[in-house]
Amino acid sequence: MKDNPDKIETDALAALEQVSDEGSLRAWYAAHLAKKSPLLMLLGDLGKLPKERRAEVGKRANEVKTALETAHAARQVELQAADLERVLEQERVDISLPGRRVPLGRLHPATQTLHEITAIWRDMGFQVYRSRDVETDARNFELLNMPAYHPARDQWDTFYTTTPGVLLRTHTSPGQIHVMRERAPDPIRVILPGMCYRYEQISARSEIQFNQVEGLAVGRNITFADLKGTLNAFARRMFGEDVQTRFRAAHFPFTEPSAEMDIECFVCGGAGCAVCKSTGWLEILGSGMVHPTVLRNGGYDPQFHSGFAFGMGPERLTMLKHRIEDIRYFWANDLRFLEQF
Ligand SMILES: [Zn+2]
Numbered sequence: 001m002k003d004n005p006d007k008i009e010t011d012a013l014a015a016l017e018q019v020s021d022e023g024s025l026r027a028w029y030a031a032h033l034a035k036k037s038p039l040l041m042l043l044g045d046l047g048k049l050p051k052e053r054r055a056e057v058g059k060r061a062n063e064v065k066t067a068l069e070t071a072h073a074a075r076q077v078e079l080q081a082a083d084l085e086r087v088l089e090q091e092r093v094d095i096s097l098p099g100r101r102v103p104l105g106r107l108h109p110a111t112q113t114l115h116e117i118t119a120i121w122r123d124m125g126f127q128v129y130r131s132r133d134v135e136t137d138a139r140n141f142e143l144l145n146m147p148a149y150h151p152a153r154d155q156w157d158t159f160y161t162t163t164p165g166v167l168l169r170t171h172t173s174p175g176q177i178h179v180m181r182e183r184a185p186d187p188i189r190v191i192l193p194g195m196c197y198r199y200e201q202i203s204a205r206s207e208i209q210f211n212q213v214e215g216l217a218v219g220r221n222i223t224f225a226d227l228k229g230t231l232n233a234f235a236r237r238m239f240g241e242d243v244q245t246r247f248r249a250a251h252f253p254f255t256e257p258s259a260e261m262d263i264e265c266f267v268c269g270g271a272g273c274a275v276c277k278s279t280g281w282l283e284i285l286g287s288g289m290v291h292p293t294v295l296r297n298g299g300y301d302p303q304f305h306s307g308f309a310f311g312m313g314p315e316r317l318t319m320l321k322h323r324i325e326d327i328r329y330f331w332a333n334d335l336r337f338l339e340q341f
Contacts, residue, residue, distance in 0.1 A: 109322070
């Protein structure tokens, strides 16, 4: 039996049918084609066979060896293909899932309003003049007609540096002194946007830092009518062609006369609501004719030169526009707020 190559082949091929993975294929190879397998034993022991059978059995055994090796190789390819199929099935990626969205940044709501304001004044021929955040007491107060004893200083407490007389500006107005001294006696038409600082209790209505946009026009024969006309033109561009405005007398140390400008409440149309505190009007800016002392400090002769100035807060305008009730949202860095703009 042991020397029957046909029987060896039949058994081996039958066993190969049962092989289902690489492990059992290796075991099959050890059993049927390795050194101690019946076939190789047979080939090794050919010399022990009777002489007349030796050639025939030898030839047949070698044929069987080739056949088994071929069958083994074929089975190996089959198993690898099946394995690949299984891996592809198990590790399939669902390409129909939506991709991961790249988070896009955007401009801060106050910056968006600032850009809107800047664009309007640019169209009206005003240049942007950048001025420093850190100022001297002289430029922030004294040269703007607020000497050390002036009671108005109480409204503008700020942060002081360790260098005496150097502070964080409380308004953009010191920029007026910078630009006037730089350009005098030429005419000026600029806006001065930037961050301002106040040493204040933080509340829904006041923050320790906020943006301001100051405007300044200096030249000959500039009158209060120019101030009103220019600010009305701004209001129409900012809030719509039909906006109603009014000027109320006010007081600022650096302008004379001074006025605050209101627009008709766009929430209630003037009827009175919570946003306008039942007055029907919303204050949007402060303004006035540049005080002669300030003109003189800037290098202009008030006998020949005059000018107007105004200041508004982008945060306040943003709050009015979007009915935001708490100014603290602006610097709280809360994405739930910021993502709405
Ligand atoms: Zn209202």
